[in-house]
Amino acid sequence: MTEQLTVLVLNCTLKPAPAESSTGALAGLVAGALDDLGCTVDTVRVVDHSVQAGVERDMGPGDGWSGLLRRVLEADIVVFATPTWVGQHSSVAQRVIERLDAELSQTDERGRPSLYDRVAIPVVVGNEDGAHHIIGILAQTLGDVGFTVAAQTGVYWNGEAMGKTDFIALETVPDIVRSTAQTAAINAAHVARLLRGHPYPAPTE
Numbered sequence: 001m002t003e004q005l006t007v008l009v010l011n012c013t014l015k016p017a018p019a020e021s022s023t024g025a026l027a028g029l030v031a032g033a034l035d036d037l038g039c040t041v042d043t044v045r046v047v048d049h050s051v052q053a054g055v056e057r058d059m060g061p062g063d064g065w066s067g068l069l070r071r072v073l074e075a076d077i078v079v080f081a082t083p084t085w086v087g088q089h090s091s092v093a094q095r096v097i098e099r100l101d102a103e104l105s106q107t108d109e110r111g112r113p114s115l116y117d118r119v120a121i122p123v124v125v126g127n128e129d130g131a132h133h134i135i136g137i138l139a140q141t142l143g144d145v146g147f148t149v150a151a152q153t154g155v156y157w158n159g160e161a162m163g164k165t166d167f168i169a170l171e172t173v174p175d176i177v178r179s180t181a182q183t184a185a186i187n188a189a190h191v192a193r194l195l196r197g198h199p200y201p202a203p204t205e
Contacts, residue, residue, distance in 0.1 A: 003193065003196060004038055004039065004040055005034075005037075005038070005039045005040070005076040005077060005189055005192050005193065005196075006039065006040050006042070006074060006075050006076050006077070007031065007034050007039045007040065007041040007042065007075060007076065007077045007078075007079065008042050008043075008044065008071050008072060008074075008075035008077070008078050008079070009024075009027050009028075009030075009031050009041065009042070009043040009044065009078075009079040009081060010044060010046055010068075010072075010078060010079065010080050010081065010096060011023050011024045011027055011043060011044065011045045011046065011081050012046050012047075012080070012081060012082040012083070012089070012090050012092040012093035012096060013045060013047060013081075013082075013083055013090065013092065014047060014083065014085075014090055014091070014092060015047070016045070016047050016048055017045050017048050020168050021045070021168070022083065022125045022126075022166045022167035022168045023081045023082060023083045023123070023125050024043070024045070024081070025125075025167055025168045026081065026123055026125040026155065026156075026157055026167055026177075026181075027043075027079050027081035027123045028043075029155070029173065029177070029178060029181040030079050030081075030121055030123055030155055030181045030184055030185055031043065031079060032181075033181050033182045033184070033185035033186070034077065034079075034185045034188070034189060036185075037185060037186065037189050039076075039077065039189060042071065042075075044068060044071065046068065046092050046095075046096060047092050049064035049065075049067070049068060050062055050063065050064040051063070051064050051065045051068065051092075051095050051096070051099060052064075052065065053095065053098070054098070054099065055098055055099065055101045055102055056102050057069060057099075057102045057103075057106070065099050069099070072100075072115075072118075073114065073115075075118060076117075076118060076119065076192045076195075076196065077118070077119045077120075077121065077188050077189065077192050078118060078119070078120050078121070078142075078147065079120075079121045079123055080093070080096075080120055080121065080122055080123065080138055080142060081123035081124075081125070082123070082124055082125075082134065082138075083124075083125055083126055084124060084125065084126025084127075084128055084129075084130045084131065084134060084158075085126075086128075087128065087129060087130035087133065088130065088133075088134065089124070089134045089137065089138070093138075097141050100115075100141075100142075100145045101145065103115050103145050103146060104144075104145060110202040111202045111203060111204065112199075112200060112201075112202045112203070113145070113146040114146065115145050115146030115147055116146050116199065116200045117148075117195040117196070117199045117200060118146070118147050118148070118192075118195075119147065119148050119149070119150055119153075119188045119191050119192045119195070120138075120139075120142040120143075120147035120148070120149050120153075121149075121150075121153045121154075121155065121184050121185075121188050122134075122135045122138035122139055122142070122149070122153070122154050122155070123155045123156070124138075124154075124155075124156040124157075125156065125157050125167050126157075126158055126159065127158070127159030127160075127163055127164060127165055127166055127167075128158065128159070128161075129158055129161065130158075131154075131156035131157075131158050132156075134156075135154040135156060139154070148191055148195065150184075150187040150188045150190070150191040151187050152180075152183050152184065152187055153183075153184040153187055153188050154184070155177070155180050155181050155184050157174070157177050
């Protein structure tokens with residue numbers, strides 16, 4: 001199966017564009033690896049959109065989530081990238097998680113959860129500890145709403161404990177981070193292509 005896959009990178013940095021983003025840089029490694037595999041990649045910085053608080057698909061006038069959700073639903077792979085703040089994922093990432101909760105009550109034309117057959121890649125960056133904890137939260141949450149998280153697709157970088165170096169300040173990307181991003185891309189694309197050819201069954205099938 002060599003069909004072209006579509007990828008959406010959700011960059012949940014707290015920094016509005018055009019500020020440099022370590023989250024975007026690390027997610028960009030994964031996106032680049034997916035591009036090398038023939039995927040079409042689109043990137044969005046969530047904080048630049050007015051995503052309102054709530055757990056509905058549309059929270060009314062001024063809510064920017066519906067447009068982002070449409071792009072999520074059109075993607076085969078979603079790269080969910082967040083920075084680490086006080087050992088936790090960002091408030092922007094939490095807002096996206098809360099809005100995805102609405103999909104628990106949504107189904108497609110076959111009666112399946114709306115996010116079925118999509119693959120998610122958790123990406124976490126920070127100059128403090130917390131990456132394993134956050135990846136665990138993301139994998140659980142994204143799986144609950146319908147995404148599939150493939151093997152070895154958690155990509156992260158933590159700076160030195162108690163340090164202040166950001167990922168974007170590194171002179172070179174560590175080999176293990178680059179190889180992990182490549183593995184995540186390969187495995188996610190593999191599973192996405194399998195799901196395109198053999199979708200999850202509907203509850204009554």
